[in-house]
Amino acid sequence: MTSANPTEAGAVRIALAQVSTQVGNCIANADRVIETIARARQELQARVVVFPELTLTGYPPEDLLLRHDFLAQCDAQIERIAAAAHDMAVIIGAPRRMNGDTHQPGDAPAALENAAIVIDRGQIVAHYAKRALPNYGVFDEKRYFKKGREACVVEIDGVPLGITICEDIWESRPAEEAAAAGAKVILTLNASPYHRHKTDERARVVSQRVRETGCPIIYVNLVGGQDELVFDGRSFVADHSQIVSKLPAFKESLGWVDVFPDGRITAHGESHHWPHGEEEVYSALTAGIRDYVRKNGFHGIVLGLSGGIDSALVLTLAVDALGAENVLAVRMPSRYTSPMSLTDAAEQCAHMGVAMETLSIEPVFNELKSSLSPLFAGLAEDATEENLQARTRGVLLMALSNKFGRMLLTTGNKSELAVGYATLYGDMAGGFAPIKDVPKMLVYALARWRNTHKTGEHPPIPTRVIEREPSAELRADQRDADSLPPYELLDRIITAFVEEDQSIEDMVAAGLDEAIVRRITRLILLNEYKRRQAPPGIRISRRAFGRDRRYPITSGFNPGA
Incomplete structure (x- = not known):
């Protein structure tokens, strides 16, 4: 980034610090904050970050917030940041222990706030406690935080x-009360996770708050993968109500505006251009892979490459996220693996520059069958025998992961x-x-999108992989269609039941076959x-299998009763 023009007369320059952090690593996160403050000072001549x-x-x-030693680390790092910001104003999100906090170790800290700490010229001059604590989907903030009740307006250089x-910004009251308290511009600090269509929702909501308050809104969001x-x-x-400045998607950035x-x-x-559709999802998946592998200290990845569409897409995502040199693909043929699958897997690795190994599962599979034969x-x-093949592959891949430190x-x-x-x-x-969290039909759409955006002479995913009928290749002449309805239909049912909580009656009324829906x-x-x-795995939908869908394992619920 080149140095910015001088701040306009009478204005205050505010830098938007779109940073990636690592959960729990307060010291490294504070280092990133201090580095960013220095950049905003030197490159942008910013007064506020x-x-x-x-x-x-x-x-x-999560439950790190229940630890006193963790909260003490946070307190110490705020002091470091304040010292580094000796000539600037910094507004940063951090947990804040309220006066009189006497909770015991392991107790929910009822006197803990999800706060914005306001530092000006080395001193903490104000704080704001988040007022709307989400407790749905992937959010669990009422477990940890006490709800704020007051607006906060700080005046910096007039x-x-x-x-x-x-x-807070998804509700009307916090922004309206900030405006009523004299705010001319509203800053909103966000850790808003991605899912498809979220961008349009944010823009619509923020534009509505602008219309209600008459105040411009500066929206600063976290970036990067976390589990x-x-x-x-x-x-x-x-x-x-118009977006006048955009920072990039899925990458760190430092933007700035002058405010009067x-x-x-x-x-x-x-x-910046914001991706949509398949480009957006593909970007989210590569970002999630990159950060999960790197933040967990792995040296690269290994995966089984079957010659089918799913592993072909994951290989391409991994290469785009980490580089071909950090990816190892392993073919693991059995008696049921078609020559086509072996050829297509080898072709993809050759075109993408990925190292490939081949380990036949036949010897191990035969030994397992022999060991079980007296009982069977x-x-x-x-x-059972199909699963033995899959489990043989799992054992071999986990051994490679352990031995070579690859995820x-x-x-x-x-x-x-x-x-x-x-x-x-x-x-x-x-x-x-x-x-x-990627349905089968979207797998195909992502593969086709990536092939149309090839970076070399050949498309990364062989065309035949996309066009051939899917099969697990665990028995002779096996096809997915032998066990499952067409994926177009299957994905419609899954979306309706899992993501939209529709009943069987709702789905049948929408034209879906009742017998298939019940099954x-x-x-x-x-x-x-x-x-x-x-x-x-990476969440890209409103309702993924994971944090935001918590169904009991042992359950008597019958949706068709």
């Missing part, structure tokens, strides 16, 4: 700035996981499931025990 919600702890810190935090959540950044400035005492705003710098004598082969990526999609078309300790074995919804409920044992 605004950081996202809970920047200091990362989001969500400019009255109101402060809100994330969920199954991805924060997409896309910080922006809304003025007169009467609330006028002059935007500076580039207004007289019984026909069934899904094992699983390659199952949401459609399969929903109905249990996956094997525990087999193809479900691994450390991270990048497409766990699929029963499979979804029966396979909760599998999903509970699955590795985490």
